[in-house]
Amino acid sequence: MNLTVIDHPLTRHYLTVLRDVSTEPEEFRAAARRLTYTLVMEATSRVPLVQTRIESPLETTTGYELGDVVAVAVLRAGLGMLEAVQDLIPHVKVGFAGVQRDEETAEPMEYYAKMPKLENSTVLVLEPMLATGGSLSWACAKAKEFGATKITALCVVTAPDGVTRMYEDHPDVHIVAAAHDRQLNDRYYIVPGLGDMGDRLFGTV
Ligand code: URA
Numbered sequence: 001m002n003l004t005v006i007d008h009p010l011t012r013h014y015l016t017v018l019r020d021v022s023t024e025p026e027e028f029r030a031a032a033r034r035l036t037y038t039l040v041m042e043a044t045s046r047v048p049l050v051q052t053r054i055e056s057p058l059e060t061t062t063g064y065e066l067g068d069v070v071a072v073a074v075l076r077a078g079l080g081m082l083e084a085v086q087d088l089i090p091h092v093k094v095g096f097a098g099v100q101r102d103e104e105t106a107e108p109m110e111y112y113a114k115m116p117k118l119e120n121s122t123v124l125v126l127e128p129m130l131a132t133g134g135s136l137s138w139a140c141a142k143a144k145e146f147g148a149t150k151i152t153a154l155c156v157v158t159a160p161d162g163v164t165r166m167y168e169d170h171p172d173v174h175i176v177a178a179a180h181d182r183q184l185n186d187r188y189y190i191v192p193g194l195g196d197m198g199d200r201l202f203g204t205v
Contacts (some may be wrong), residue, residue, distance in 0.1 A: 001159060002009045002167050003175045004042060011038040015178045018156065019194045025203040029080060032128070032201065034177055035156065036084035040124075043152045043176045044062040044069070044089070047122045070148075072097055074139045075112065076186070077197035078126035081154060085124060095146070097139040101132075101188075108138040119147040130158040130175065130195045131190050133165030140170045156197065157181050 014035035018025050023031065047067055049175070054063040071085045072078075072095040086092055098112025123143050127136040140151055153166070161184055166173060179184040183192045189195070199205040 002173065003113060003163050003180060005158075006038055011035055011069050014038070014138070015156070019119045019192065023200075025201060032080040032156070032197075035090050035151055036081040036126075036154065037088065039081075039154045039176050040085055040088050040122060043124055043154055043174075044122070057059055060183065066162075068093075070095060070116055070118055070121045070123045070197065072123060072125045072139060072143050074099060074125065074127040077128045077201060080197065080201040081126040081128060081156075085126065085154075089121040092124075093117075095143070096187070097125075097142055099135045099138055101135060107132075108134040110142075111136065113142050115143065115146040117147065119149070121148070121150070123148040123151045125151055125153045125173075127153060128135075128156040128164035128188050129190060129193070130155040130166070130177065130189050131184055132159075135184035136162065137165055140166075140173050146194055152176060157158045158188050159193075160185050182185055188199050 014031045017031035052063045052065055053060055069089050069094045073082045075098040093116040095115035099108040099110055102109055112156040125139050130136055136153055151173045153173055153175045157179045158177045161182055181193055187192050
């Protein structure tokens, strides 16, 4: 399976805040950031380390430095996860993948792509809502075009269609998520889900 669902109590708590229809944008953004911390811990658990020698106040000892990490935020909802990644990995480089879903077909339409160098980096693609999988699949293909070979996707909520699509299109991409929900509705929203992530983050409802 290409999906790991994090069931840590903090993840579940902040997911509940996000799902709650009465959560206002300010609290919603804070919960999205806090939940993302818990996903990043798992998503970075296999990032290569470079061994170093450092001086502690008492003696020379072994230290470890994190290898190169790039985050690719899928616009616009992925921005809600970016601050947590930058906080935990200050040297992270950031790319942006602008994709809009066609409201009729739910297929992705590209409008922007700006990537740093991705070769030899661990790439974290930030796509909170894995619904049909169209946007995430497109973003991973774009990252591969720019040289990415090790990709982990960070999602808040996934749906069966999206996970299946990702497994078919990108079996090499590991997905780390806070929830795997029941299904999509007839407007391609995840249910029970949390609504439109971008609208809830930015108050555009
Ligand atoms: N995008 C969202 O923001 N929410 C969904 O439920 C599906 C896609």
